[in-house]
Amino acid sequence: MTTNLKKKISKSSWPNFNVRKWLNKRSNGDSFPSDYSLPEGWQMDSTIELKHSASVKETPVVSDIDTLNLRMFVGTWNVGGKSPNEGLNLRDWLMLPSPADIYVIGFQEIIPLNPGNVLGPEDSGPATKWLTLIREALNSNTSSSEESSPTLLCSSSEHEQEQEHYYCLAASKQMVGIFLCVWVREDLYKHVTNLKVSSVGRGIMGYLGNKGSVSISMTLYHTTFCLVNTHLASGEKEGDEIRRNLDVSEILKKTKFSHSFKAPGQPLPPETILEHDKIIWLGDLNYRLAAGYDDTLELLKKNDWQALLEKDQLRIEQRAGRVFKEWKEGKIYFAPTYKYLFDSDQYVAQTNKSKEKRRTPAWCDRILWKGEGVEQLWYVRGESKFSDHRPVYSLFSVHVDKRCTKLSSCIAPSESSSISMSRSCSSRTLTNAGLSSSCFAKVQAEEQLLLLTREHKHRTCRVLS
Secondary structure, eight states: OOOOTTOOOOTTTHHHHHHHHHTTOOSSTTOOOOSOOOOTTOEEOTTSOEEOOOOEEOOOOOOGGGEEEEEEEEEEEEOTTOOOOTTOOOHHHHOOSSOOSEEEEEEEOSSOOOHHHHHSOOOOHHHHHHHHHHHHHHTHHHHTTSOOOTTOEEOHHHHTTTOSOOEEEEEEEEETTEEEEEEEEHHHHTTEEEEEEEEEEOSGGGTSTTSEEEEEEEEETTEEEEEEEEEOOOOOSTTHHHHHHHHHHHHHHHOOOOOOOOOTTSOOOOOSGGGSSEEEEEEEOOOOBOSOHHHHHHHHHTTOHHHHHTTBHHHHHHHTTSSSTTOBOOOOOSOOOBOBOTTSSSBGGGTOOOTTTOOOOBOOEEEEEESSSEEEEEEEEOOOOSSSSOOEEEEEEEEEESSOOSSSOEEOHHHHHHSOOOOOEEOSOOSSSHHHHHHHHHHHHHHHHHHHHHHHHHHHHHHHO
8 A cells, every 4th residue: 555645635635634634523633754665574553553462571670771862952943934955954953073973953933824734635645755854964974975865774784884973753743723743763763662742723713723722752672752842922012921821731731642452560651741741842932021121121231131132031930920830941141042033033023113013022942841851952953044943952861761660560681682673774865755645554553454363353252243
């Protein structure tokens, strides 16, 4: 069975598609592109969850060698509805002095938020372009020296001699203009399990996807991560911060990761955001400054960020306990990230005198976290002039448990290591969505086979009874 991710929805199915979209109903909502291929003995259940049958034993004794400290890059960028060109260089944004082990990259407005894009079929073209550019930036040493062919897969051994770090796409998900992707170092790729996605629309009528969240849940070894990319309610009128608070509350309440399979003796993977061990919340949160327009411009001229931050709505609301209670955010030492003239270092407010069109500069683009064993090392902004927002990124040190430390049974170490989780990822620069489509099609085929098997068993039981 072949599935083309770029294929347009047929006219006959368009009304049904839009009804589901308008009402925020799932339409392959749990499906996502990934570099995973299914090894023999593995299958996907009906909610895209990797599983394998293995015997269980008591929890092993945990020692220092059972823990791992990894570097996680987290970046967020509202790209203003612009599709990237092939020459856009992301290396300055993504490449650190020392490479990270995990890259979490969230975008907002990857497509213009016009009625056609919000109400009509999803345009995945820009998302594919961003994935291609990210793959090229992260794996530039190998992609530049090889022919561009999206059809070949690689294994860990293939790149051991070519490049110290090669990165694979663990999962990506788009909802209208909100797009989130997670990349992991290839030697860690085989230890990622329980990949799930969830989308919550909070836009028009409180349901449509022009605003809202895209979340990815995953388990690395025995530590659970939830990565939440959001685009919250816009506006700088008094009281708009209450709408943003409500968006956060609804996203926390409505984000669900369905798990229909539970291995014997193993804990059920998290179903909600707050059930995860470590949570990263990123995106265009749209909180503005509770300060007068003239006062803000005067402080901007002085580069007095700390005085401006006293008027930051997010910090005001957080201190009052109305949003993100017990969440953490690093200290901000950079200029407001919104709103700039395109291809300029000037804020719109500095050039536009119209009260209707001017936007007071603000720190709209933020990264927060929750959970033990997370330490922020950097919290800075990029200087690309591609958009009216500046990208923001952070580097974290995250503590990962290599073995189960909970009071439940785990897969025995000897058996766990003998299970061959042969996942592979593209060794070439992607020029289209062909690879992701083939993986996606294989997942769908596995789903259909599993559903047919279940239906057959159910009918057989009814006949026998």
